[in-house]
Amino acid sequence: MAILGLYIHVPFCSAICTYCNFNRGxxxxxxKDRYLSALEQEIRASAQSGEPANTIFFGGGTPSLLExxxxxxxxxxxxxxxxxxxxxxxxxxxxxxxxxPERMAGFREAGVxxxxxxxxxxxxxxxxxxxxxxxxxxxxxxxxxARGAGIDNLSLDLMMWLPQQTAAHWRDNVExxxxxxxxxxSLYLLELYPNAPLKEDMARAGWSxxxxxxxxxxxxxxxxxxxxxxxxxxxxxxxxxxxxASRHNLKYWQDGEWIGFGCGAHSTRGGVRWKNVSSxxxxxxxxxxxxxxxxxxxxxxxxxxxxxxxxxxxxxxEGIDIERTGARYGKDVWxxxxxxxxxxxxxxxxxxEGARLRLTREGMLLANEILSVFV
Ligand code: SF4
Numbered sequence: 001m002a003i004l005g006l007y008i009h010v011p012f013c014s015a016i017c018t019y020c021n022f023n024r025g026x027x028x029x030x031x032k033d034r035y036l037s038a039l040e041q042e043i044r045a046s047a048q049s050g051e052p053a054n055t056i057f058f059g060g061g062t063p064s065l066l067e068x069x070x071x072x073x074x075x076x077x078x079x080x081x082x083x084x085x086x087x088x089x090x091x092x093x094x095x096x097x098x099x100x101p102e103r104m105a106g107f108r109e110a111g112v113x114x115x116x117x118x119x120x121x122x123x124x125x126x127x128x129x130x131x132x133x134x135x136x137x138x139x140x141x142x143x144x145x146a147r148g149a150g151i152d153n154l155s156l157d158l159m160m161w162l163p164q165q166t167a168a169h170w171r172d173n174v175e176x177x178x179x180x181x182x183x184x185x186s187l188y189l190l191e192l193y194p195n196a197p198l199k200e201d202m203a204r205a206g207w208s209x210x211x212x213x214x215x216x217x218x219x220x221x222x223x224x225x226x227x228x229x230x231x232x233x234x235x236x237x238x239x240x241x242x243x244x245a246s247r248h249n250l251k252y253w254q255d256g257e258w259i260g261f262g263c264g265a266h267s268t269r270g271g272v273r274w275k276n277v278s279s280x281x282x283x284x285x286x287x288x289x290x291x292x293x294x295x296x297x298x299x300x301x302x303x304x305x306x307x308x309x310x311x312x313x314x315x316x317x318e319g320i321d322i323e324r325t326g327a328r329y330g331k332d333v334w335x336x337x338x339x340x341x342x343x344x345x346x347x348x349x350x351x352x353e354g355a356r357l358r359l360t361r362e363g364m365l366l367a368n369e370i371l372s373v374f375v
Contacts, residue, residue, distance in 0.1 A: 002257040003085075004053040004269070005248045006078055008039060009262030010063035011280050014097065018131035018198035019190060023264035023278050024061040035262075035280060036070050038287035040077045042261050047081035054085040055248035057093075058112075064094035068106025075111040089153075089247045091116055096134040099142035104149035114246075115146045116155040116184075122176035123169060126162050129207065130198070136176070143180050153244060155184035160222070161215040162190055163198070163207035170218045171225075178229050183244040186237050187222055189215060216365050223361060236315050236364045253316050255309040255325075263293075271300050302329045307374040310337070314371055319351075319358025333357075340373035 012027040012035075013020075056078055058071065071092065078084055091114040092107055107115070121127050122136040134142075146154055156177055160170050177185055190209075192199055201207070210218075223233050231239040235253060238246065251258050257269045263283035265276045274297040277283050286293045300308070306329035313320035326333040341357070344350040349363030349370055363370055 001052065002269075004051055004082065005055040005057065005251040005256060005258035006043075006053050006082065007057050007059060007248070007258055007260040007265055007267075008043075008063070008074055009059055009061065009260065009265045010066060011035075011061040011263055012065050013060070013062045014065065014095070015131065015133045018129070018201055019192065019196050020131075021191075021193045021196070022061065025280060027062075027065055031280060031284070032066070034284045034288075036066065036073065038284045039262055040073055041287050042293065043074065043077040043081055046259060046261070050083040052085070053078070053082040053088065055089045055091070055251065056084075057091045057248040059093050061093075062095045062098060062118075063092055064098040064103070064107070068103060068110045071107055071112065072110035089114055091155075091246070091248060093118065094142070094146075096139040096142035099145050101145045101148055104142075104145045104151065108149040108151060113151065114153040114155065115151050116186075117142060117146075117157065117182075119156050119177075120159045121162065122173050126165060126169070126173075129163055129201065130159070140180060143182070153184070154182040155186065155246070156180070156182045157186045157188065159188050159190050160218050161209060163202050163209060165210065167210070167214055167218055167221070171221065174222045174225055178226075184238070184240040184246060185226070185231065187219070187239070188237050189219070219365060220361060232317075233361075234317050236359075236367055253312045255305075255313065255328075271305060273298050273300055303331070305329055306331055306333070311371050311374045314350075314357065314359055315364075315367065317358065319356055321355045322357050323355040337373055341370075344370045 009023070011024045012032060013024050014027055016024070016026065056075060075090060090112050092112045093116045095118050117139065119139045120130060120132055122139065124136060127134065127136065143154065158173055158177055226233070226239045230241065232242060233239045234245045238249070250256070259267045259269060260276065263276055263280045264278040267274050274294045276293045277286060277295045283293055306325065309325050309329070310320065310333065313325065322333040341350060344363060345352055348360060349366060350357065350359050359367060359370065
């Protein structure tokens, strides 16, 4: 039986960032209270004879807008409903403006042992352009507050290829990250969805993005810089100190199983995938009236499971064992996909070493194109 990951979605934010395409809305105290009760009810209703779980991930939105006692209530519901490992990884996505020494101590006491800070940039003008409401100084202070509360597993998110960002600006951000020494970091390229307010801001203000080649250079430079600092890249966008890779996120990339709670949350277990209703109000009302919150449920065929395992597994630096993965789903991976993958290998974007197939860093930059052979 797979050991589950538990994902808990908290859809509230203090302000909406101009690039954000996540399932979130503005914080509202009354709705927050009703949502918390619904979440607890959904978790407790899912209890199935103490299934083993070893991660909890509070994502959002901004889950750190909840009070520590709210987080404690939800962790308690998980403990009562699942056989949660004593050393479970419990991550709280946190925005720097929601942190204080007291709140961090409260989260730690509630059972949080990993904090993932949405820092995005250490440059004020970049934070302003993104609509973030914290300053670089607040981000540094929040990191200190988490350390002060005894959190010894910190992650930082940074975004690269921002409007008006030069390679030198980006390098400064990476150096600032190295200085605050998190155990884990996620470096994402900004993706502009079609109606993002940031797109309009860019047009109005005449802000531009650096050319694509510069984005590739920024990515490759930062991964090499972090290598030299002793971080290990383990996924396209993620690096960690040895042993500090995100155990929860690895479940998504290593063909694992997880249950998502809350509005818009996805779950995958036993070859079945389902999704909860996206609207927060709708979710709360359905839980309160004992209706199902699931709006989409699909049984995955073995072919779909294999394609998914390849698609996500190749995001990892170590790649995947195609023989073992193929055997699990009854298919010869190379015979099925080898022809389509060979050009990427010839171009130095992927490597096949015995049964192991992986992308090179140059390949990671083109992962979406390369991995599209599986879908
Ligand atoms: S804090 Fe995160 S979830 Fe909230 S609006 Fe900003 S990017 Fe989106």
